[in-house]
Amino acid sequence: MNDTMGRYRTVIGHRLFWPAAVLVVMLAANTIYRPGFLSIELKDGHLYGTPIDILRLSAPLILVALGMTMVISTGGIDLSVGSLCAISGAIACMYISKQPDQNSLGVVLTALAMALGVSLVLGAWNGVLVAVIGIQPIIATLILMVAGRGLAQLITEGQIITINSEPYRAIGLGHMLTLPLAIFIALAAALLVAAFTRRSALGMIIESVGGNAEASRLAGIRSGRIVFLVYVLSAGCAAIAGFMMTANVSSADGNAAGLWVELDAILAVVIGGTSLAGGRFFLSGTIIGALIIQTLTTTVYAMDISPQTSLLFKAVVVIAVCLIQAPAFRARFARRRRNAPSPGAIADKPKEQVPA
Amino acid sequence: MTTGSLTAGRARFRLPRRQIPVLATLVLLLVMYGIGVSQYQAFSNVQVIFNVFIDNGFLLVVAVGMTFVILTGGIDLSVGSVVAMTAMVSAWLLQEGLPAALVLVIALLIGPTLGLLMGCAIHFFEIQPFIVTLAGMFFARGMCTFISGASIPITDGFWTRMSQERIGDPRGNFVSISVLVAFVVVAIAAYALAYTRLGRNVYAIGGNPQSALLMGLPVGRTRIAVYTISGLCSAIGGILLSFYTLSGAPLIAVGMELDVIAAVVIGGTVLTGGAGYIFGTVLGVLVLGVIQTLITFDGSLNSWWTKIVIGSLLFAFILLQRLIGIRYK
Amino acid sequence: GNSDTGGGSKDDGKLTMGFSQVGAESGWRTANTTSIKDAATAAGIELKFDDAQQKQENQIKAIRNYIQQKVDVIAFSPVVESGWDTVLKEAKDAGIPVILTDRSVDSADKTLYKTFLGSDFVKEGKLAGEWLVEQKKTASGPVNIVELQGTTGAAPANDRKKGFAEAIGANPNLKIIASQTGDFTRAGGKQVMEQFLKANKQIDVLFAHNDDMGLGALEAITAAGKVPGKDITIITVDAVKDGMQALADGKFNFIAECSPLLGPQLMDLAKKVDAGEEVPARIETEETTFTTEQAKEALPNRKY
Amino acid sequence: MTDSRPVLTMTGISKSFPGVRALHDVNFQLFPGEVHALMGENGAGKSTLIKVLTGVYDTDDGVITLADEPVSFSGPMQATAAGVSTVFQEVNLCTNLSVAENIFIGREPRLLGAVRWGEVRRRARALLARLELDLDVSAPLGSYSLAIQQMVAIARAIDIQARVLILDEPTSSLDASEVAQLFRIMRQLRDEGIAILFVTHFLDQVYEIADRITVLRNGGLVGEYLTTELPQLSLIEKMIGKELDVLEGIEEHSRRNLAALEEGTPLVAVSNFRRAGAVEPFSLTIHAGEVVGLAGLLGSGRTEVARLLFGADRTDGGQVAVDGAASSLRTPAQAIDHGVGFCSENRRAEGIVADLSVRENMILAMQAARGWLRPIPRRRQDELVDKYIKALNIRPADPEVPVRNLSGGNQQKVLLARWLITEPRLLILDEPTRGIDIGAKTEIQKLVTQLSDGGMAVLFISAELEEVLRLSHKVAVMRDRQMVAQLANDDTLDADRIMQTIASGSHREEADR
Ligand SMILES: Nc1ncnc2c1ncn2[C@@H]1O[C@H](COP(=O)(O)OP(=O)(O)OP(=O)(O)O)[C@@H](O)[C@H]1O
């Protein structure tokens, strides 16, 4: 009895519990509204169904949010990711569209390399502004957020560049083991970032810089390099996300690609439990956060909530998510409930378990 | 002996250092204006300056509210939507035939109420301001589209008068009433920050919230107050915007929160809180306004170059500001 | 810029026009901008161009600045319909004529602007709806329509929705079973269509408020194993090149044109207005509709 | 004194944090007009008791009465309003505000709601004068050293019209004259009938000022005693629960032959290091195995010297040689590469990373030196961390708790461990024993001697001259940001002579003016 109680407590106490619970509740609500919501069928050898859509569509957001997690963990913020998505997509599509054989793998790889390269350079630009010149991150990245959109449109000359390239399309729409390739790419990126940060000491050092920059400096951390690196990383993630977004519709739209994705990404990071003030970061939380956001968007469409009210609906859900997530809210709520029926019964429990 | 060692009151930095970023901003702003004048004839018209104020009055008011929030180390993403919502609600109520005075009161109550609620959520439930105000942003924008999918014109006499009244020589140079309102708001805010307990608590909380709490300052109350103030400023901004455009439109002021935050930060306020001035915010708004004016005067840029040039000007400005700041540290 | 671009340009006899564009939010808009710029050059008009980035405030600012610069004509495509009286009055007081393009404004005082040149969004929706009514004349059972709206609150979205709804009202069998915003983008159109397809067993018709959303939806329809243009009839608005291609390929069934090529007409008008000639209060651009066959014909010399 | 009724009683107070029982059934009472010392090892629960009292934490159990009224404060604001004025353990002020404002914020003199700044500054100056401090009251507090900040915090607390004054380790980085100053005021307040709760780890201070002592151990109450009836040794016993092996051995060590050490090339030799507005040019050589003490008064520039040596601040000029070869120590990272470590006096702002665990905080410097690409294997981390948790008796002994949950003294130990783990060749310790209990302090002192015997050089800064004298081979004396003398620690050197040196330095300077 005590043992199950303890296990129950550790599950509830886990920081991923509440975000995950929210996700489950959202899916459940959808299923109640439309029983077929979770159903998945096999079409042309791929799995087909709303859950798959959610996974595929959340892939770019997951990617952007991963980079954003690192940046936020250092106490910064990267507003330019949306523009970077647009730029990387624009460069890749532009290059491919100019080639005679759009289906050649070599062409696509070159395009990807070029776009990624440019994005990394732009990430480095952000990094220099923040880490070397010492401009406040929000402003430093705002510059590229504004100018980057212009750059993307400059590249596409304000047109939507449509391409017809199977290998490129695969980034957004391809399948592997019956599942969308995009989700594997996102997962791979997540694992890579996780390995990169947690297997090396990078993660701890990032958290240290975000937690107390001066103390970290005095401990010998060259925080400038770390901060720089993080912005480059974020740009890299955004670039790949940009490929996915453009591949998804086989066209690059300098204006619309990745519009407002920075807000969604920041929201995902925060829902995932990372504090905007910097410090500890949680990659798995971020991923769940991104899934929650995509599920929310899909819910609006799936329930066909009228566009006029959909923002209100989103607001209500986001508020609910925040409240459920907030320990202080749950504490208040629990206290009130506890006071009513059997005072003390639950309250005494933790004390007994505390080792002296 | 001890006294001997302590007599020379030497701080590592003297007071003016705190004003340097603001001074640098002012100088750079003047330089930018000078460039405009030297490039374009009509730029030197006094009315150009007045127009910058007329066109940015509402932005200024909202930025003042945002300054309070950022000074405590918080952020308020809802401002743009609250501005839109206020304008929308006013337009709608006027269309429904309510008297102007009543509409004004209602419109001025909605913003602060939302701000109060957000402040409470932030304080009592310890939810990060970013999410709370983002939800507030969705909510307010949702209210806009909920009220009407299309824009609602305002034909009310009072509004029209406020909108078209020209103060100054009506043939020559003039400002609008909004500008005066904005100045009043700026003056009150500057006074409140410098001379009232509330204002000082704002700085203290921005400096270090834990310390402020342990020093016995009303941290919760202040925090809730700043979001309420920001809500109020957004509401006033919304009214000014409805004067400005004589309508309420669901998609107006989209992304305004970023302009506002940018203005505040360019004005020298630190995003982590605790340092900054209202005067800096005024400068920040002017910087954005002058950049915009420069772009229009040029008139040869296409859409994407406009964005790139705005970004570049912003960059040049911030870089110089920063370099001057370092230099005189 | 160089110093001679400022101030009144009457002296060199060249007409100066201040033009404030909504933004560059779509390929359509870019084509519109290009048309205006090219036409200005061709007509020997000095154009001061401003991009408002979808913000009404920015447009008002731009107009104020044009007044300061004493341009000869001001033209702009309003972001929204309402809220222009104050600044237009200032222009009027300064004696600068104003021409509206693309979208109109709802000022009660019609003397604030000289003329309106542009499309009628309601009519576009109507044309689309009428074609559908004609097509489904013979349908005995209910016809299920899904609609991809433009950005919520945007004038073209509101008007096209309205016009379409009016037109299909003629046949009670035609029913809109779902209507969602796709934000005028391909990605949006696709994402929404995916859910429509999953939530609704039978979809007969898709009406998209612009080509881009329709193009996005195409992919969703294909992925669902349906044949666009056959299993689902697709109607869109705009007729940009990619859309026309899809139409020619039989993936779309019908497009109501919304032409962005206002430039030459605008410059003409500007000259007339500047010369003090009378111009009609409302000029609608010549627009047509396309079916697959017409698209095949028109496609080769489509510029945008 | 004792026959009046207590102004404050706390009965049966318990407080648990997840996994830690910080207070368990503690009783405490405070009478008007007494100075009551609250004693205990690091982590005994002293600060927690104070925070429970002032409403920073809710109690799990227990009753608090103030003047016979049961109270339960929701936070320091209410406590202050009820007449309980507190200086919390870490300096809890806002460094972005001016000195004057820090003293008066929340109760500024006002006229029609407007703060009267002139009055604020005037009164701040007057109040600081009472503490014999003359500061630029409109300068931001952050531009002053931690010790000054501590004095400002005290000034803030004593200005409040209070019935109860609580001082949690106010003296941890003050030197003798400041402490004397503080005590003078405390006596004055006591005589006015104010009840003072005083926490310190300096036994001498307790015996100098306290009337009564309450001892906590491991969150439990050991007892309440009259100071006069509790000899020092039994106080220590009560605090640590066993006898303390005394400081034998250390004394001899420091009086070792300095000349023997000073043979050969110095480990670090700086000449003409300076920083405008902070330190006048100074030269210093430190040899392997040498402990150099840095003595001086509050604000004399000891911390500045340390920071310059470590590259934490930029120098304006001067040369440095490591192992006889010209080098540069311009950033902390460079200094660390050269085997220099620096344990800052300001542990909250410049030391701990509160979010990170004890383990991560400990290995941070070592990891930084290796670069992030070469993580320290987890096994090795655990070994190191375990070793120092034991050696420094860090409590709780769980390496995975966030360091923010540790008591102040234990945080300090974590910081020390961080630097010891890097095995530096020169370790700069700025007030390393700040807020550390008597047991741990001797441990640390022993450690320093051991390390220096093993060849590590130490630059030792402490406000306690005795400590400096006990450990150092050589004492450099600072005065008004100038290094005025370097004295070998031979038999003739004692605290008085150091004070004289400082004083004569002062004469010289006065002549200069
Ligand atoms: N916020 C917290 N969360 C968890 N544990 C805490 C927290 N604050 C204190 N503790 C624990 O409570 C115990 C008592 O800490 P407290 O700060 O009261 O010690 P102290 O007697 O003041 O020690 P010191 O002399 O080092 O200041 C310690 O074991 C500490 O780790």
Ligand SMILES: Nc1ncnc2c1ncn2[C@@H]1O[C@H](COP(=O)(O)OP(=O)(O)OP(=O)(O)O)[C@@H](O)[C@H]1O
């Ligand atoms: N009496 C004072 N008057 C003005 N400023 C002072 C005074 N004392 C210290 N400061 C400021 O404090 C800063 C730090 O001094 P520093 O820390 O080097 O002194 P310290 O010898 O370490 O003394 P402390 O015991 O205060 O740590 C100096 O830059 C100086 O500006």
Ligand SMILES: [Mg+2]
């Ligand atoms: Mg303590």
Ligand SMILES: [Mg+2]
């Ligand atoms: Mg010091």
